[in-house]
Every structure is written in structure tokens, then in C-alpha cells.
Amino acid sequence: MSPPLLEAARLNRSFPVGGFLSHARRKVLTDVSFSLERGEILALVGESGSGKSTLARLLARLDTPDSGDILLSGENVLAREGGSASLAYRGRVQMVFQDPFASLNPVHTVAYHLERSLVRHGRARGVELTRKVHALLESVGLTPAEQLAKRYPHELSGGQRQRVAVARALAVEPDVIIADEPTSMLDVSTRRGVLQLLKGLTRERGIGILFITHDLASARHLADRVLVLYAGSVVETGRTSDVLQAPRHPYTRLLLSAVPDGADFLRTPLPARVATTPPPPLGCAFAPRCPHADVRCHEALPPFHLPAAEHHVRCHLESSKGVPDDAAVSS
Amino acid sequence: MRETLRRLLRQRKAAVGGTLLLGFLLVALVGPWFVMDPTELMGQPHQPPSSAHWFGTTGQGQDVLAQTVVGARETLAIGFAVGALVTLVGALVGITAGYLGRRVDDALTLTTNIFLVIPGLPLAIVLGAYLPSGPFRMVVVLTFAGWAWNARVFRAEALALRGRDFVAAAVVAGESHARIITRELLPNMASLVASSFIGNTLYAVGAQVGLEFLGLGDVGAVTWGTNLYWAGNDAALLTRSWWIFVPTGICIALVGFSLTLLSSAIDELTNPSLRAPPKAPKAAVVHAVATPAQEATAPGALLSVRELSIEYMTQAGPSRVVDQVSLDIAPGEVFGLAGESGSGKSTLGYALLRLLPSSAAITQGRILFEGTDVTALSPEALRAFRWSRVSMVFQSAMSALNPVLTLGEQFHDTLAAHGGGSRASSYARGRELLAMVGLKPELVDAWPHQLSGGMRQRVGIALALALEPRLVVMDEPTTALDVVVQKELLQRVLELKSRLGFAVLFITHDLPLLLALSDRVGILQAGKLVEVDTAQRLRTDARHPYTRLLLSSFPHLGATDTQAPTPDVLEQAASALKAPLAALPGGRR
Structure with a gap:
């Protein structure tokens, strides 16, 4: 079996808190592992503060983890390259940012943004450059390309800007695109178009997409697999249909119950207690809010359980259901 | 770049300074x-x-x-x-x-x-x-x-x-x-x-x-x-x-x-x-349509907006952001206002409290609240009217709360401005209100930065309810919040509403949320109210194509829905409509 396209292994990241000379650190990511295959969309869902964007920055190599490995086609890139990413890595892993109003430089034209990526990675030069820029714009549905290439970001709508951002990522012909909430800043009528565009890329070009979102409904439509993050840890992962239709972790169930969908979503109570204390250092991070939490949950970190094929749940309640523990998965 | 230079030259200071300096350079050369x-x-x-x-x-x-x-x-x-x-x-x-x-x-x-x-x-x-x-x-x-x-x-x-x-x-x-x-x-x-x-x-x-x-x-x-x-x-x-x-x-x-x-x-x-702000456009028809508007007021309505138009003065001339909007809100009703950025939904909400920025003005129409014409209130009457009759919850709770005052002081400010009593009684009322929105009463001594986003928005709601208003305008109060926090907050709002009986004008771009929350929903497109109906009917048989476009834009969790791609024509039409509004100040996303 060939190694996965992109693999994260036990990534940890913490940030210093407190002032000068303080050694206190806040953990943002704890032992996060996952893999992404060619042509697959993996949705990373979680609330704000769950560490989604930190994980995106680690994989885009805008930041370096405290420990853990990133493997691209089985090759450990952190061990080889250290803190700053090589051009080869940038040529294979690209990122689309959340806010298209901020991710394009206001002083440069659309064409400049695309040309730089093409030139920097040796994908085109000379007369071919203009032709390639136009082809890229057309491939993301921005026509007439000749006119749009000359525009400045402020002359475009939010949806158009996000398409330019996708085109820039595509310019380097990457294998992986990390999309950090690519539609949350867009107007609703333009969101779906951008999502369809991303989905098309996996079908047509075999690009693997890590789709970061807080919107479970978009995740359901776009993703092949879902990874649920809570307080910096993976709590549940599996095929989208399994995780969203038969959620096992109480946090996943809580998230699903809060999606504004259907006439009586406000009438059903939330399956959680109000969090009064921050996540404990020991045990399950969700325990203070979990309606089913018992003594085990406050004392020991639950291992991963495998209720179904490829469906991993990090919850003590799974073991009491008689599902056998799978120790191999937790490594 | 050329545009910047042209604007620079049009300025008097730049013209005088530049000419003077050029003169000296010429002499020196x-x-x-x-x-x-x-x-x-x-x-x-x-x-x-x-x-x-x-x-x-x-x-x-x-x-x-x-x-x-x-x-x-x-x-x-x-x-x-x-x-x-x-x-x-x-x-x-x-x-x-x-x-x-x-x-x-x-x-x-x-x-x-x-x-x-x-x-x-x-x-x-x-x-x-x-x-x-x-x-x-x-x-x-x-x-x-x-x-x-x-x-x-x-x-x-x-x-x-x-x-x-x-x-x-x-x-x-x-x-x-x-x-x-x-x-x-x-x-x-x-x-x-x-x-x-x-x-x-x-x-x-x-x-x-x-x-x-x-x-x-x-x-x-x-x-x-x-x-x-x-x-x-x-x-x-x-x-x-x-x-x-x-x-x-x-x-x-x-x-x-x-x-x-x-x-x-x-x-x-x-x-x-x-720079000095541009002058607001003048009202085109100053209450000339007073009598027919009054007659048009629906019986028993708490708020009646009649033919309301609001214009912003931009550098390219006046721009109509709200275009002849009429709507009624009954006592105790939740009215949802949906629209995309630039549709004028926030402007409309702010206008109900006459909180428009100086470059905007109501150019036509009236706002009738329990029979009082809000558009014709004197400054003193307006001050008494705001917050005690109609109050507001803002999108960004952090910028709506004063970071250098404790919550208790902010309650006292609000209550004292409307003839409230001593500081002690204000703090007591503050504790009561905090408990009402599900926060610990002790937080009355806390500072805004000590609270999470969801808690701040609860404080915003407590402040809005301090004077027991009959209508609360909520301008995207949950947009910056996580879904779980959003649901907790909205359930609390509905519970308080049924207990205290105030009406809500809820403004958001999130149509599925609005349909679950509201009794009636209005769809605003480029300043025009294109459809108003009960949430129930909008869900099943919306008539206006724009409403249907909005509805189809939200993927659902449950039933299998068609994956029809959004027609680019519609998308482009929507962005073309918004283009002249994009440059407006005060857009709240």
C-alpha cells in the first residue's frame, strides 16, 4: 500500500502565555494525527478555539509544531527541512485563506498574484505566462479572463476574490490544498459556487483537500471524511456518512444538534451542560460539559475506539458498549 | 495611483503646499x-x-x-x-x-x-x-x-x-x-x-x-x-x-x-x-405623505414602517440603500430580516432607533411606533424614546461594551440616563438582569475582557432589556459565535420573549436560522423588501426567485437535497447589484 498523500503524526503545539519570563504555555493541539489521500476531501470541524486554524498553519508550514511529524507522500518533511519549508513543499501544498478581503494584496492586480506563483515555481514564463493566467482564471469560473486579470482586488466581489485565491493556489499545480473556512466570509449566494469549485478540483485533478470549517452542513456535502476537533484533540473521525448520521462522541452530537436546520431546531434542548470550568489537564477535555461523564472521564484520557470500519471515537462510553478496544489505533 | 494623485491635487492644502514648494524648487534650479x-x-x-x-x-x-x-x-x-x-x-x-x-x-x-x-x-x-x-x-x-x-x-x-x-x-x-x-x-x-x-x-x-x-x-x-x-x-x-x-x-x-x-x-x-464627512441627502418629501401613511398603519401593530427610503451620500452622489420598505411588527412577534451584505438590512435596523451615521438620512417615509412618528421626534423625545421603547443588540458585543467600565457601571449608565436611581439600585438591577440572561450575578463587577464572546452577547441582551422595551432590534447578534453558543443564546432570547412579551426584529444573513426563529420573515435585496411571509410558508413555497436562491444556497444536514450548482448568472446578477453599494461606509458584515 502506498503511503497517504499527506499525513500528520502526533502534532503538538502550545503557545506561551503570561508575560515576560513566564514559562507558562497553553496547549492548542494535542497529539493530532490524521491522513489525507489523493482526490479526497477531509473536513476538519470544531468550534473556535479548537485549534483548527493552528493546525492549518502547521500544515501550510507557516508555523512549526513543538513535536510531531508531517509526512508528504511518506517523506518526513519536518525532519529534513526543519523550520522553514522548501520551495518543493510549497509547490505541493497550498493554502486558501479564510478572508479573501485580506489574503490578496490590495496594491497588486489579479494577474500579478497568479504570475508570481507561476514564475516562482517555474510553471510558466514569457509569453506563456499571460496565456496560463487566463487559463487559470477560466478554470475557476472567472470570465472574461482578460478583463479580470487586470483588476485590483477591491474591484472584485468577495466570491470573485475567493476564486482568485483558489486560482493562485492552483497555479503551482499542488497535490494538497488546505482550505481554511473558505466560505465563511462570503455572501450566502456565492458560497455554494466556491464549494462546488473545490469539489471539482478533487474529481478532475486528484487534489487532496483539507477543508476546515465550523459548518457541519457544508462538511456533509463536500467531504469524504470528517475529523472532529475539540480543545485541540481529535475526538471523532470517520467517513462523513458514519460520523454525521451516526455520531458516537457526545461532542459531535452536540455540534449536530446546534446546526440551524429544520423548523424546530430551537425547540430541542442541547445535549450538554454549561461549561463552568476550563478543560481539565487530566482525562477527557469534554468531560465538564458531557451529560454522560462519569469518574473515568475525569481521570484518564480515553483511547480511540473503533465502532465501525474507519470510524474512530475517543470516548470512554464506547468501551462500556462492549465494543472492543483497539489499542493499535491510538498510536 | 493616478487616481490618488488626482485626489491629492484636488485638495486645497495639497494644492497650496505643492505650488509653494514647486515655486521654491524652480527658484533653486x-x-x-x-x-x-x-x-x-x-x-x-x-x-x-x-x-x-x-x-x-x-x-x-x-x-x-x-x-x-x-x-x-x-x-x-x-x-x-x-x-x-x-x-x-x-x-x-x-x-x-x-x-x-x-x-x-x-x-x-x-x-x-x-x-x-x-x-x-x-x-x-x-x-x-x-x-x-x-x-x-x-x-x-x-x-x-x-x-x-x-x-x-x-x-x-x-x-x-x-x-x-x-x-x-x-x-x-x-x-x-x-x-x-x-x-x-x-x-x-x-x-x-x-x-x-x-x-x-x-x-x-x-x-x-x-x-x-x-x-x-x-x-x-x-x-x-x-x-x-x-x-x-x-x-x-x-x-x-x-x-x-x-x-x-x-x-x-x-x-x-x-x-x-x-x-x-x-x-x-x-x-x-x-476629512469632513459628506453632507447627508435632504429629505425629498418632508412628511407630505403623512395622512395616507397613517391610514395605512395596520391595526394592532407595534411598529409600522411605511415607504421608508434611506440614502447615503457617497463621493459618486446619493445612493439609495433602503428603497421604499414597508413592514409591520406585532407586539411580541419575532420578525426576521434576511439579506446579504449591502442589502441595507443593518441600515434599516439602525434607522428604527434613528442611529444612522451623519452621511445617511431618511429621505422618504415614516416609522410609526405605537402611533408615534419616530422620524419626527425632537432630540429630547428621541433620547427618551431610544432604549426605553426600542433597544438594540449589536453584532460585535466587544465593541458595544465599554472596555474601561465594569458591567455594573454600564448598567448604571444606561439606567441613569433614563432617570434611574442610585448606583446601588442600578447594580441590583444589573445583577437581576444578568441572572435573567443566564449569567452569574457576581459578574456585575467583571470587566468586558474577562468574558467570552457568548457571555458578552448575553450582557448585550441584558443591557437591551434593562428598560423593558417593547421592541429589541438584534443586528446579527450571533454571527461571530459558534453554533452551540448561538443556540444557547437564541433559546434564552425566545424564553425571555415569551416571559416579558417584547417583540424582536432579528437581522441576519442566515436564512435557515431565521426560519426557525421567526414568526414572519422579510427578504431584503438591494434595499427592496422582495418578499414577506410567515416562516412556515417561506420554507415550503417561497415565491420570489431571490428567496429561492437564498434558500437553495444553504446545504442541509438531513434529507438528501439536490446538488444543483448555483447558476453563475444569478451570482453575477447579485454581485452586479451590490457593486455600487460596496463602497459605502458603515457596512457591517
Whole structure:
């Protein structure tokens, strides 16, 4: 079996808190592992503060983890390259940012943004450059390309800007695109178009997409697999249909119950207690809010359980259901 | 770029300053060929202005006009050269420090700070003693003494820009540090570069004249500073030969004046809040339609909006943001207002409390609240009306709460402004209200920054309910919140509503949320209310195509829905409609 396209292994990241000379650190990511295959969309869902964007920055190599490995086609890139990413890595892993109003430089034209990526990675030069820029714009549905290439970001709508951002990522012909909430800043009528565009890329070009979102409904439509993050840890992962239709972790169930969908979503109570204390250092991070939490949950970190094929749940309640523990998965 | 230049020239300050400076540059460039030799003794010393010597002669007999004109050349040349060099060195050091951060920043900031604490004048004097005399010495000395302050300014700007996504995007694209500094960061600082250059030139001219006046320049050269130095040496003041120093003095003052004007013009251009706001459009029909509007009020309605139009004054003329909107809200009803950015939904909400910015105005129509015409209220009546009858919950709870006051003080402010009692009674009411929205009463002594986003928004709701209003306008109160927090908050709002009986105008772009929350929903597109119906009916048979587009834009969790791609035609039509509104101030996303 060939190694996965992109693999994260036990990534940890913490940030210093407190002032000068303080050694206190806040953990943002704890032992996060996952893999992404060619042509697959993996949705990373979680609330704000769950560490989604930190994980995106680690994989885009805008930041370096405290420990853990990133493997691209089985090759450990952190061990080889250290803190700053090589051009080869940038040529294979690209990122689309959340806010298209901020991710394009206001002083440069659309064409400049695309040309730089093409030139920097040796994908085109000379007369071919203009032709390639136009082809890229057309491939993301921005026509007439000749006119749009000359525009400045402020002359475009939010949806158009996000398409330019996708085109820039595509310019380097990457294998992986990390999309950090690519539609949350867009107007609703333009969101779906951008999502369809991303989905098309996996079908047509075999690009693997890590789709970061807080919107479970978009995740359901776009993703092949879902990874649920809570307080910096993976709590549940599996095929989208399994995780969203038969959620096992109480946090996943809580998230699903809060999606504004259907006439009586406000009438059903939330399956959680109000969090009064921050996540404990020991045990399950969700325990203070979990309606089913018992003594085990406050004392020991639950291992991963495998209720179904490829469906991993990090919850003590799974073991009491008689599902056998799978120790191999937790490594 | 061309547009920026044109706007700059249209400004009066820039025009006056620029013309003045250009005049001096012209004199400095070609003037010396038209005047006498400034160093030759052309006549008697200490002669007042005459036809032979228009500005008189110096204490030794040189022509003052010639000295003033020729002096402009070196003075301005050194001034601009130092201005450019100080800006360049300061910008490079500052941006490098701010962008690279960590060790590089530590080292460069330490160097900058050392230069800042060394007094400039002694440094210049000491340095001047070791360098060969001439204009080059002055340039080196002044650059050396002046760059540090600039580096600090540019470092701060680079720190602010470094966190922006376009820098991260350039890193991901594989750009080098040098290229990011020169092509991504520096062009975004064009206005700072321009105003720093002007400011530095001003510094250079002043410092140069000062040093030369003290005799620390090249006393053999002809500059404005040495002119003054010789005027002092030749006892111009004692002999009352005012003409020797006044022309040079006026020139220095005028150059300083023109540079100050230019720098202030650039500041105003890049910071629109310094400019005078455009005047709001006038009401086209001032209550001429009063009688039919009153008749049209639905019986039993708490709020009736009739044919309301709101216009913003933009640079391209008035722009209609709300276009003849009519709607009614019954007591205790939740009315949802849906629309995309630029649809005018927030503007409409703010108008109900007459909280529009100064560049916007109601140009047509009326707002009737329990029979009172809100659009016609006097300032005092309006103050009493706001918050006690209609209150508001804002999108950003952090900016709606005052960060330097405890929650209790903010409750007291609100209650006292409407004739409330003592501080103690306000705090008691604050505790009661906090408990009502599900927060601990002890939080009355907390500061806003100690609360999470969801808690702050609860405080916002508690404040809005403080005076028991009949209608609460909620402008995207949950947009910045997580779904779980959003649901908790909305369930609390519905529970309070059924207990206290207030009506809600809920504004959001999230149509599925609105359909679950509201009794009736209005769809706003480009300022026009295109459809109003009960939530129930909108869900199943919406009639307007835009409503259907919005509904289909939200993917569902449950049942299998068709994956019909959004027709690009519709998307483009929507963005074309919004285009003229995009430049409006006060857009709340």
C-alpha cells in the first residue's frame, strides 16, 4: 500500500502565555494525527478555539509544531527541512485563506498574484505566462479572463476574490490544498459556487483537500471524511456518512444538534451542560460539559475506539458498549 | 495611483503646499543664473533695499537677493537628500525588524533605541568634527542622527501588516523574505513613505539651518543657514539691518509651511476619518405623505414602517440603500430580516432607533411606533424614546461594551440616563438582569475582557432589556459565535420573549436560522423588501426567485437535497447589484 498523500503524526503545539519570563504555555493541539489521500476531501470541524486554524498553519508550514511529524507522500518533511519549508513543499501544498478581503494584496492586480506563483515555481514564463493566467482564471469560473486579470482586488466581489485565491493556489499545480473556512466570509449566494469549485478540483485533478470549517452542513456535502476537533484533540473521525448520521462522541452530537436546520431546531434542548470550568489537564477535555461523564472521564484520557470500519471515537462510553478496544489505533 | 494623485491635487492644502514648494524648487534650479554672484562684494556693506540691490547688501557688501536665491539650491538639495535617505534607512531597518521578528527584531530595535537616546545635536557636532567639510558631511551627519525615529514608525507598521493574510499567502506561494518586504509590504506603506519623506525633509531643512547658523556647517558655502550665520556675525541685529536676515527667514518659514501642508494633506487622504464627512441627502418629501401613511398603519401593530427610503451620500452622489420598505411588527412577534451584505438590512435596523451615521438620512417615509412618528421626534423625545421603547443588540458585543467600565457601571449608565436611581439600585438591577440572561450575578463587577464572546452577547441582551422595551432590534447578534453558543443564546432570547412579551426584529444573513426563529420573515435585496411571509410558508413555497436562491444556497444536514450548482448568472446578477453599494461606509458584515 502506498503511503497517504499527506499525513500528520502526533502534532503538538502550545503557545506561551503570561508575560515576560513566564514559562507558562497553553496547549492548542494535542497529539493530532490524521491522513489525507489523493482526490479526497477531509473536513476538519470544531468550534473556535479548537485549534483548527493552528493546525492549518502547521500544515501550510507557516508555523512549526513543538513535536510531531508531517509526512508528504511518506517523506518526513519536518525532519529534513526543519523550520522553514522548501520551495518543493510549497509547490505541493497550498493554502486558501479564510478572508479573501485580506489574503490578496490590495496594491497588486489579479494577474500579478497568479504570475508570481507561476514564475516562482517555474510553471510558466514569457509569453506563456499571460496565456496560463487566463487559463487559470477560466478554470475557476472567472470570465472574461482578460478583463479580470487586470483588476485590483477591491474591484472584485468577495466570491470573485475567493476564486482568485483558489486560482493562485492552483497555479503551482499542488497535490494538497488546505482550505481554511473558505466560505465563511462570503455572501450566502456565492458560497455554494466556491464549494462546488473545490469539489471539482478533487474529481478532475486528484487534489487532496483539507477543508476546515465550523459548518457541519457544508462538511456533509463536500467531504469524504470528517475529523472532529475539540480543545485541540481529535475526538471523532470517520467517513462523513458514519460520523454525521451516526455520531458516537457526545461532542459531535452536540455540534449536530446546534446546526440551524429544520423548523424546530430551537425547540430541542442541547445535549450538554454549561461549561463552568476550563478543560481539565487530566482525562477527557469534554468531560465538564458531557451529560454522560462519569469518574473515568475525569481521570484518564480515553483511547480511540473503533465502532465501525474507519470510524474512530475517543470516548470512554464506547468501551462500556462492549465494543472492543483497539489499542493499535491510538498510536 | 493616478487616481490618488488626482485626489491629492484636488485638495486645497495639497494644492497650496505643492505650488509653494514647486515655486521654491524652480527658484533653486534656475534662479542662480539670473542673479549676481553671491560671494562677490558687489556694493557698500549694510545697504538697505534699493534698485541696484533689491534686497539690500550684507554686512560685507554681497547682494542679499543673490544669497537668498543661491542659498535655496544647496539647502533644498540637502533637505530632500536627507529626507529620502532617512526615510529609506528607517523604512528598511524598521520593516526588516518588524517583519522578521525574534532575534533580528531584538538586535535592530536595540540599535534603534540606542540611537534614539543619544541626543541628536551633540552627535552631529562630534560626527561633523571627524568628516571632511562640504554638503556631503551635512547629509551623512543628519541621516545618522535622524533615521532611528523613522525605523520605529515603520517597524510598528510592519508589525501590523505582518499578521495580515496576504503576507502569509505570499509565504505559502514561496516568496522570499526580501521580495515580501519590497513588493508586498512596502507598497502598502506608500502613504506612510510619502508622509515620512515630507516630514523628514522638514526635519532636515530645520536641523541643517540650525547647525549652519551655529557655524557647524561649511561657512564658505552659500546656504540659508550660513546666510543667517553671517548675518549674526556681521551684527545685523545691532545695526538694525533687518533686510539681511528677513528674506532668508521668510523662505525657511514658507518651505516649512508648504511641507507641513503637504504632509497634512497626505494624512487626510489616507485617513478618511480626518476629512469632513459628506453632507447627508435632504429629505425629498418632508412628511407630505403623512395622512395616507397613517391610514395605512395596520391595526394592532407595534411598529409600522411605511415607504421608508434611506440614502447615503457617497463621493459618486446619493445612493439609495433602503428603497421604499414597508413592514409591520406585532407586539411580541419575532420578525426576521434576511439579506446579504449591502442589502441595507443593518441600515434599516439602525434607522428604527434613528442611529444612522451623519452621511445617511431618511429621505422618504415614516416609522410609526405605537402611533408615534419616530422620524419626527425632537432630540429630547428621541433620547427618551431610544432604549426605553426600542433597544438594540449589536453584532460585535466587544465593541458595544465599554472596555474601561465594569458591567455594573454600564448598567448604571444606561439606567441613569433614563432617570434611574442610585448606583446601588442600578447594580441590583444589573445583577437581576444578568441572572435573567443566564449569567452569574457576581459578574456585575467583571470587566468586558474577562468574558467570552457568548457571555458578552448575553450582557448585550441584558443591557437591551434593562428598560423593558417593547421592541429589541438584534443586528446579527450571533454571527461571530459558534453554533452551540448561538443556540444557547437564541433559546434564552425566545424564553425571555415569551416571559416579558417584547417583540424582536432579528437581522441576519442566515436564512435557515431565521426560519426557525421567526414568526414572519422579510427578504431584503438591494434595499427592496422582495418578499414577506410567515416562516412556515417561506420554507415550503417561497415565491420570489431571490428567496429561492437564498434558500437553495444553504446545504442541509438531513434529507438528501439536490446538488444543483448555483447558476453563475444569478451570482453575477447579485454581485452586479451590490457593486455600487460596496463602497459605502458603515457596512457591517
